[in-house]
Amino acid sequence: MQLANLNFFWILLLPALLLALSLVLESIKRNRLRAFIDSNLLNNVLRGPSPSSYAPTLRASLSLLIGLLLALSVLRPQWGFSWVKGVKSGVDIIVAVDVSQSMLSNDLKPNRLELARREIVDLMSVLRGDRIGLVAFAGTAFIETPLTLDYNTFRMFIDEIDPSLIPIQGTNIEAAISKSTEAFGDVESATGKAKRDRALILITDGEDFEGNFSQAAKTAKENDIKIYIIGVGTTTGGPIPTDRGLKRDKSGNVIITKLNEDALKNLAKETGAVYVSSISSSSDTNLIYNLGIKKDLKDRKLEEENSKKWNEYFQLPLLLALILLILQRTLELGVLSNLRGRSKSESNATNRSPNNKDPLKIQALGIAALLLIPFLAEQARAETQSALKKAYDAFGAGEFETAASHFDRAIEERADSLSYLGKGSSHYRMGDFKEASTAFLEAAKLTNDAGQQANALYNAGNALTQLGEYQEAIKVYEEALKVKGGGEG
Structure with a gap:
């Protein structure tokens, strides 16, 4: 109930x-x-x-x-529900994230792994009918989340990716590609649905390459999997923070980890992949999705039970x-x-x-007013949902100005964190970083969900960085880390 x-x-x-x-x-x-x-x-x-x-x-x-x-x-009150089937079209996307210790380097703020998380969340904001899955890898790889249309469930697993997931260190690209290919195949055989075009997004710093990735890439190509690579980090590099301070080698020298961009570019060239070097924003996956995946791959229809209809009582x-x-x-x-x-x-x-005085009339008026509340609330909710649907549709079509307008309308009807997040994302895509930062900060204020609040603050920090307001951006990033860490300094 x-x-x-x-x-x-x-x-x-x-x-x-x-x-x-x-x-x-x-x-x-x-x-x-x-x-x-x-x-x-x-x-x-x-x-x-x-x-x-x-x-x-x-x-x-x-x-x-x-x-x-x-x-x-x-x-x-509602209890009991039925599944409502909806036909969705899209592609299958696996995101393989490097969770080796080098991803904790903060040469990109707040650190490489946090930026990778933001890349994935940013990708989710533009998905429409696409199944998405998550693979974590370091010295080996495993499927963190199988392909799914349940974006809310997938979102929860993003926060769980951490170097502690895989004790074997390294950057085993072969294992990442092989495990991702396996993830595509498992869902294919389990559902028996028509084959959908498939994309693999690798997010890594490319340090300490391991394995025969050429053979793995060949297998992926044979399975019609298009590979996209995002290099995270800087070529100048940075230290790796640990619980005991900065990570050091056997001689006691601080280890500096760098983005192995040459190796990643060679990998992209050898496998026919697309390579993008990440910056201190989360727009790379959006770029790959709109200009790569949606352009190179074809949407296929897939029927799936994707929503619940509750019985009203x-x-x-x-x-x-x-x-x-x-x-x-x-x-x-x-x-x-x-x-x-x-x-x-x-x-x-x-x-x-x-x-x-007729008490019956007075009480009847009071009851009538009380009974109107659920219907007025339902009407307001329907209007808000309509505005949000239009906003998301426009956003997915790349019509960011129109999307921003619809998000504003949704906010007028009901100001909530998700509407402000959408507004901020729209203005961010338009290059209006001032308006975007304001919207993201407002989104952070309107939610009690720590994960959502941290994400909003990260986005605000990205927008402030784009504006060149680096001190303010650092403050916002630090606040995001405090929220993420449960309020710890």
Whole structure:
């Protein structure tokens, strides 16, 4: 079971607060009248002369229960779901990430591995119907995440890639390519679906090459796998930080790890791959995706169960609330009082009273307003989702200005972290790094998810770097690292 409108959870407090307020007001009224009216007559004055007035405790209990049931209906309880099949088209992409210790070097801020993570997250922001998988490699390789359309699950595994995953150090390109080819093949045979064009993105610093990558690349080519290589690091290099300080060789000298760009270029040439040298931004994978993968490979349709449709049960608490409301109004408006012999003169006197107010109308208006909340919320959510869909579609088509406009509309309807992330990404692609940094920083403020907040801060740091505001960028990167590390300095 789940509650669809969990963001309205506070509404459960309203019935109790309103009941408490009414009791306080009644107590104040009673204390004021006690000074002028005999205590034996006080209850009759407050309740009115009609014998139909039922026990205050029962009245309060019914009101509270009705309010809670109405609040529960607003929260839209759901349980049980069915899978909704959707037809998606795209290619299969495996990202193979070097997790050797040299990837911890901070010659690129915050470090090579963090930049690699940002490259992957940036790639995910433009995927549309493409399956994606993750392979981690160092001295050997293994499949971290098989090919999937579940981007949210895949996103969680990105944060897990770390040098501690593989104790065997090195940069075994052969193992990375072989394991990635295996990952493509496993899904192919398991699903029995039509073959889709496939791309392998290698992210590595190229240091300490191992293995016969020529044979592995040949195997990949035979399986129609297009290889793209992203070199991470600088040719000047940097030290490798460890828990005990900087990593040193046997002679006690600080080890300087450098991007082995020549070897990566030779690998690209030998395997027919595309090579891109990474910079301190996360736009490389976006460039490879839009100008490489989408240009060189063909989308294929794939039918897959990719979304859940939950069964709605808000009608049940709503029906119970209406039944209790009818019972309450029956007790208050005289059905029982007629059975108990209420006099006609009392009724006429009550109706002629200028101070008489119809409580049924007042309560009905209140209930109507309460019941409108879920429908207004659903309408607002639908409008926001429509704007977001248009924004993502425009973004995927490379129409970044249009995407930014739709993200702005989504923010007007409901300002959340994802909308600001989309806005920032759109402005980043347009080269408007000032607006991008502002949007990314706002996205970081609007989420409690540490991973998402760190990603937003990294993006903001990248945008500030592009603006040349290096000191501000360093502060943002440091804040991102604190968030990532759970607030540690």
